[in-house]
Amino acid sequence: MAKQAREAIGVETLSVVADRGYFKGEEILACYDANVTAYVPKPMTSSAKADGRFNKDAFVYDATRNEYTCPAGEALIWRFSSVEKGMNMHCYWSSKCQSCTLKSQCTPSTNRRVKRWEHEAVLEEMQRRLTRAPEMMKVRKRTVEHPFGTLKQWMGATHFLTRKLNGVSAEMSLNVLAYNMKRVMKIIGTEGLLKAMAA
Numbered sequence: 206m207a208k209q210a211r212e213a214i215g216v217e218t219l220s221v222v223a224d225r226g227y228f229k230g231e232e233i234l235a236c237y238d239a240n241v242t243a244y245v246p247k248p249m250t251s252s253a254k255a256d257g258r259f260n261k262d263a264f265v266y267d268a269t270r271n272e273y274t275c276p277a278g279e280a281l282i283w284r285f286s287s288v289e290k291g292m293n294m295h296c297y298w299s300s301k302c303q304s305c306t307l308k309s310q311c312t313p314s315t316n317r318r319v320k321r322w323e324h325e326a327v328l329e330e331m332q333r334r335l336t337r338a339p340e341m342m343k344v345r346k347r348t349v350e351h352p353f354g355t356l357k358q359w360m361g362a363t364h365f366l367t368r369k370l371n372g373v374s375a376e377m378s379l380n381v382l383a384y385n386m387k388r389v390m391k392i393i394g395t396e397g398l399l400k401a402m403a404a
C-alpha cells in the first residue's frame with residue numbers, strides 16, 4: 206500500500222503511519238527496503254508482561270557482542286538459530302537463571318529465552334523513531350479515523366446493505382467515492398472539481 210501511495214502521489218520519499226494491528230515484521234522490512242519510513246507501534250501481546258514478568262524490552266541487545274543483557278545484568282548469549290514461519294530467528298539465554306534472585310519476575314522455565322529476528326534492528330530503529338515522534342499516532346488518528354466517523358455519522362453508512370465480498374466491496378467503494386467528492390468540493394469548491402474533472 207505504501208509503495209502504491211508513493212507512486213500515486215509521485216514522490217521519492219514517504220512516511221507511513223499505521224496502528225498496531227498492522228504491525229508485521231516482513232511488511233516493515235519491505236518498507237525499509239523500499240526507502241519508505243514506517244511508523245507502526247508494536248502490538249501489546251506479551252504474555253510475560255501480562256503475567257507481570259519482565260517484558261522483552263527489559264533486555265538490552267548489544268550488536269557488537271551479539272548478546273542481550275538482562276535486568277539482573279547477566280549476558281544472554283546466542284545459542285541457536287531456527288526458521289519460524291519463514292523468519293530466521295536467533296535464540297539467546299543465560300546459564301545463570303537458576304541461581305538468579307529475579308527469576309520469579311522473569312521466567313517460570315529453566316532459563317529465560319529471548320528470540321531475535323535476523324532483521325530485528327529495523328524494528329528497533331522504527332521503535333526509536335516512534336519514541337522521538339509521539340505525535341505521529343495522533344496524526345494517524347485525526348486523519349484516518351475522521352473519514353470513517355464522517356461516513357458513519359454524517360453520511361449515515363452505519364451498516365452494509367449488501368452481502369458477500371463483491372457487494373460489500375462495491376458499496377464501500379461508492380461510500381469512499383462520495384466521501385472523497387464531498388471532501389474535494391469542500392477544499393476546492395464544486396466549480397474547481399468540475400474543472401479538474403474536465404481537464
Ligand code: SF4
Pocket residue numbers: 275276277278279299301302303305306307308311312316317
Ligand atoms: S532469570 Fe535469567 S534472564 Fe531473567 S533476570 Fe535472572 S539471570 Fe537474567
